[in-house]
Amino acid sequence: MMAVLELKNLEKSFGKLEVIKDLSFAVEEHSVFGFIGKNGAGKTTTMKMILGFLQPDAGEIYVNGERVAYGNSKTNRYIGYLPDVPEFYGYMSPKEYLRLCGEITGLPKEVTQARSKELLSMVGLENTNRRIRGFSRGMKQRLGIAQALLNEPRLLICDEPTSALDPIGRKEILDILSIARERTTIVFSTHILSDVERIADNIGVINDGKLVLEGPVQNIKNMKRKDTIQIVLSNQEMNTELMSRINELPFVLEGALEKDGILIKLTNAEKFGKEIMSLLVREDIPVLRYEILEPSLENVFLEVVG
Amino acid sequence: MKGYLAFTKKEFVEQIRTYRLLICLSVFFLFGLMSPLLAKLLPEILSGMDLQGMVLAIPEATAMDAYAQFFKNITQMGIIVILLVFGGVISNELTKGTLINILAKGLGRHTVILAKYTAMLVLWTLALAFASLVNHGYTMYMFDTSDISNLLFSLFCLWLFGAFLLSLIILSSVLTGGNFGGLILTVVVLGGLLILDLFPKLEKVNPIYLSSHNLEFLTGALMPADALLPVLVTIALLIGNILVSISLFNHKKL
Amino acid sequence: MNEIMEYLPFIIPIIIVELVLMVAALVHLLKYKKFRFGNQILWIVIVVFLQIIGPILYFTIGRGDE
Structure with a gap:
């Protein structure tokens, strides 16, 4: 499999503040990569470097095998970008805006027209002919996805696509991204872990300027896991x-008495759980509930970032 | 090239829908119309004033007076309007973030500068041509215009000065941040040029020359050959401004 | 009377331009109601009473972003 996006030993400081220290990762074609980190961890900075909007202090970025150059990046023709708060020309209608985008990328008129129609109906703006100036946050976000997908990019980069939205808006965006994953590779940053669990195949957790955890979502949930038994x-x-x-x-590893019962942390709940059960039987302790809690990404995240 | 045409078209649409075209054309139309009118009315107003027995010998107004008014209006009020209309040409898009989507599509940054400059230049050319036509028409209607010489060259000088001013607005807009940064820096640089204009030795290497001697070409006191150096200097500065703007913009953090 | 007739070719276009600018600015500011500074009443006063300059100020520096 070919890597659509590759970052090698990236470094970036703003003045004395080292935001990115030695960041490397690769994203393979047709996958969804969740880029996770706390607010201010350097997610947006990384994305801006991928787009050539910021100059890395050291390291290399490759998009589709081509090196990204700062300032005038030819590699952007492979990329669709959704900024965290996309801004448009308020005096245009969505259709007019997409036409402008099509002309800029050099798409033939008919192709732009056909795709605009398709994309606008995908994001639910097909009947919105008024000008963008009155749009809500969620509508702008949806138009943002449409413009990012217009030139059928190999790589769709979304910067915190859901964080500024209400729950309904978030669900809409995640649904749209689930459709978009059929056509392209997606990299999206977030600090909302349930979003990652819903659509990402692979994740990378950035903390302190480095990738502290990387891999398929499922493996990570299992690998690092500390199981929890609730009694x-x-x-x-x-x-x-x-x-x-x-x-x-x-x-x-740890037993604690919480308000919802006894929480026992251990390395393998299935194997050692039997011993706990036999202890309960031996001592004749009546049990109301015995449950192995599902490992969640949140626990893993808190553990590595902690 | 396609990107350049597309973005230039977007700039024209913006000029129309943000009322810049309407403002420029109406104001410059009024300049063209009011200049001959003011020239005609001023002597009448002055002679009508009761000056306690003093008698002012006011000569009858001529076409030259109309053009004097015209050049004064354009180089003072006209430039203020141009500054107000175009002051935020790049900084607006940078502070709002509207350029991000466009640049992320792979449109070259130099294309943005060139397209914006093209659209500004076209609007300035239209506005000045409109004002000049109206002014000349009304001046012919009111006065005798037979002794006007070098009219087109004089207007060309004014146009070139405007073109230089627009390139200066772009450069200032790229250099500074904020909504009014470009506007303020342009005014500061213009002020500097006006001060330099006080030194006769530097007069001819200063673009101000092209906006301060327009009437003298009309009367024949100056001939086009006299303005060769200022014209060349201004063209060089204009190209320099655009090139520096492009190079600075290429390295700007977004 | 003759004097006025003589100046009609000037007066009529000036009034038309003034009105066009004023109406355009009024329609816009009543519709969008967003200003970089000042409020609606202030801008209505400026646009109506400062002929030509009022609408220009409104469109260039008074009007809020889209």
Whole structure:
């Protein structure tokens, strides 16, 4: 598989502030890459360097095998970009704006027309003929996706596409991106982990200017996982006694008494869970609920970024 | 080339829909119309004033007076209007972020500068031509215009000065940030040029020359050959402004 | 009376241009109601009473972004 996007040992500082220190990763064709990090971790900076809007202090970026040059990047013809807050010419209608985009990229008129129609109906703006100046945030975001996909880019880069939107707007954007993944490779940044879980194949977690975690979403959830078992007793008075017993077990990493029961962190819930169960039976402790909690990306994220 | 044409077209649409075309054409139309009118009316107003017995010998107004008014209007009010209309030509798009989508599509940054300059130049040319036609028409209607010489050359000088001013607005707009940064820097540079104009030795290497001697070409006091150096200097500065703007813009963080 | 007739070719176009600019600015500012500074009443006063200059100021520096 070919890498559509490749970053090699990227570095960038603003004055004394080192935002990106030695960042490397690659994104393969026809995948969805979730670029995760806290606010201010350097996600937007990285994206602007990919587009040639900012100059890296060191390192190289390749799009579709071609090196990105700062200032006048030819490689942008492979890219569709959705800025975090896309801005348009307010005096144009969506159709007129897409026509301008088509002319700039050199698409034939008929192609622009056909694709505009298709894309506008995909993002739900096909019947919106008024000028962009009155558009809501969500509408601008949707038009932003349409303009980014107009030239059928090999790579669609979205900077925090959902973070400024209300829950309905977020769902709409995620649905549209799920359709778009059929046609192109998507890189999107976010700090909302449930969005990543919904549509990403691979993730990269950036922290402190470096990629601290990278790989397929499923593997990461499993690999780093600390399982959690939740036990709720019918007799709350026995909580403390059970706690001390559990903490004596060698495979238990941490046992804690929380308001929703006893939470036990351990490395492998399926294997060692039996021992916990036999302990409960042996001691004749009545159990209301016994549950192995699903590992979530959020736990993993908090663990590596922490 | 396609990108250049597309972006220039976008600039024209913008001029129309943001009322810049309407403003420029109406104001310059009024300049053309009011200049001969003012020339005609001023002596009448002055002679009508009660000066307590003093008698002012005011000569009858001529076509030259009309043109004096015209050049004064264009080089003062006209330039203020041009500054107001075009002051934010690049900074507006940068502060709003509207250029990001366009540049992310691979449109060259130099194309943006060239397309914007083209559209500004076309509007300036239209406005000045319109004003000149109206002015000349009304001047002919009111006065005898037979002794006017070098009219087209004089107007060309004014046009070239405007073209230089537009290139200066672009350069200032690229250099500074904020909505009014370009406007303020242009005014500062113009002020500097006006001060330099006070030194007779530097007069001919200063674009101001092209906007301050227009009437003298009409009366025949100056001939086109006298303006050769200022014309060449201004063209060189204009091209320089655009080239520096492009190079600075290519390295601008977005 | 003759004097006025003589100046009609000037007066009529001036009035037309003034009105066009004023109406364009009024329509725009009543429709969008967004200003970089000042408020609607202030701009209505400026546009109506400052002939020609008022509408120009409104369109160039008074009008809010789209």
